[in-house]
Amino acid sequence: xxxxxxxxxxxxxxxxxxxxxxxxxxxxxxxxxxxxxxxxxxxxxxxxxxxxxxxxxxxxxxxxxxxxxxxxxxxxxxxxxxxxxxxxxxxxxxxxxxxxxxxxxxxxxxxxxxxxxxxxxxxxxxxxxxxxxxxxxxxxxxxxxxxxxxxxxxxxxxxxxxxxxxxxxxxxxxxxxxxxxxxxxxxxxxxxxxxxxxxxxxxxxxxxxxxxxxxxxxxxxxxxxxxxxxxxxxxxxxxxxxxxxxxxxxxxxxxxxxxxxxxxxxxxxxxxxxxxxxxxxxxxxxxxxxxxxxxxxxxxxxxxxxxxxxx
Numbered sequence: 001x002x003x004x005x006x007x008x009x010x011x012x013x014x015x016x017x018x019x020x021x022x023x024x025x026x027x028x029x030x031x032x033x034x035x036x037x038x039x040x041x042x043x044x045x046x047x048x049x050x051x052x053x054x055x056x057x058x059x060x061x062x063x064x065x066x067x068x069x070x071x072x073x074x075x076x077x078x079x080x081x082x083x084x085x086x087x088x089x090x091x092x093x094x095x096x097x098x099x100x101x102x103x104x105x106x107x108x109x110x111x112x113x114x115x116x117x118x119x120x121x122x123x124x125x126x127x128x129x130x131x132x133x134x135x136x137x138x139x140x141x142x143x144x145x146x147x148x149x150x151x152x153x154x155x156x157x158x159x160x161x162x163x164x165x166x167x168x169x170x171x172x173x174x175x176x177x178x179x180x181x182x183x184x185x186x187x188x189x190x191x192x193x194x195x196x197x198x199x200x201x202x203x204x205x206x207x208x209x210x211x212x213x214x215x216x217x218x219x220x221x222x223x224x225x226x227x228x229x230x231x232x233x234x235x236x237x238x239x240x241x242x243x244x245x246x247x248x249x250x251x252x253x254x255x256x257x258x259x260x261x262x263x264x265x266x267x268x269x270x271x272x273x274x275x276x277x278x279x280x281x282x283x284x285x286x287x288x289x290x291x292x293x294x295x296x297x298x299x300x301x302x303x304x305x306x307x308x309x310x311x
Contacts, residue, residue: 001063002026003154003186004048008057011043011210018043020210021057026188030180032197032218033190035207041190042082044207045156049079062153075104078147082159082190086139088132092123095131096146103150110149117145120182121175137168144175148183155179155187161196173200227287230257230270235279242273258287 004026011019019040035041046052048061050070059066061073087095093114100110118127121141126134131142140160147155160176161169177200180187188205191197197204198218206213232239236252243250246269249260259270274281 003028004059004061004188006044006057006059009044009047009054009059010056011040011047011052012055017210019047019054022207022210022212024205024212024215026186026205027203028186029203030177030201031186031188031203031205032201033188033205033207034194034197035192035213037192039192039207040210041192041207042158045079045158045188045190048156049074049077075150076153078150078152078155080143080147080155080157080160082162084139086131086142089130091128091130092118092134092142092145093127095142096149099146100149105150113149113151114145117148120148120179121145136163137171140164140168140172141175144172144179148179151183153185155185157187157189159191160189161191161193169196176200225287226261228259228261228266228270228284229253229287230259230274230284231255231282232257232274233280233282235277238277239273239279242277243270246273255282261286 002025004024006022006024009019009022010017018038022040022044033041033044043052047054047059048066050066050073053067062076064073066073090098093111096114096118097110100113101107105113115124115127118124121144123138123141123145126138131139134142140163144157144160147157157176161172164172173196176187176189179185189197189201202218203216204218204221205215230239232255236255236257239257240250240252243257243259248266248269249262250257252258259266263269270284
């Protein structure tokens, strides 16, 4: 049985369709839920938690219906919201303990579990400080801790790196990955930043305009492609002309020249063309697919071709 399943799931806000006949099934792992802002990610998460009622269709979490069994779902699911929702005038240990008690843990067990998760997220030494004095990164860690404190079977993270600088994002992504490994629970990470999903997740759910665009392992999108990328400092146009004259299929992509790998001698052809022209070579490598290409390929036909293809 899938951990999360949705059939014909629809949610309307007046004339706006946040979800429009969404069908999906989520198996255990670290799952990336991606889509542009407004694609329906947060709406889906709130329906799964029972915070919103779908306009039509059904959804289940761990086999429980999201409309009829909301209370039971919240006992086994942790939720890290996107928005800032922490009380500024209490300490992290008091707040996380309070959330553990709400989830049904006895007082002693709640205190013990709070110490464990605050140590896990890197706030043990700061646990008695008031949350109002925390940095944005520390507040995000508190939100993760309260989502973990009742030992959930499933963790829903909505834009967990929101408001963080690059270093803070990397630290949070590493923490998310360790959480999935150390606690052995399934994580659904909602983000509009595809690079983050590629960094920590093993499976992808892509939503576009309320529809499921793709559901597949990340490796399906990042495998090597039959395209050679040749990056040069200048002379890209001359290199394209030279390769085309030699029978290769090549096109320019900014500073790179993309060449279709359709013969065993292509590497020799590229090497000789670069040497003959004397253009400064920066890098040559076989292209990998990119998650960005998934959404580019779904765009209207007048958009330029994906970077990993040669027309």
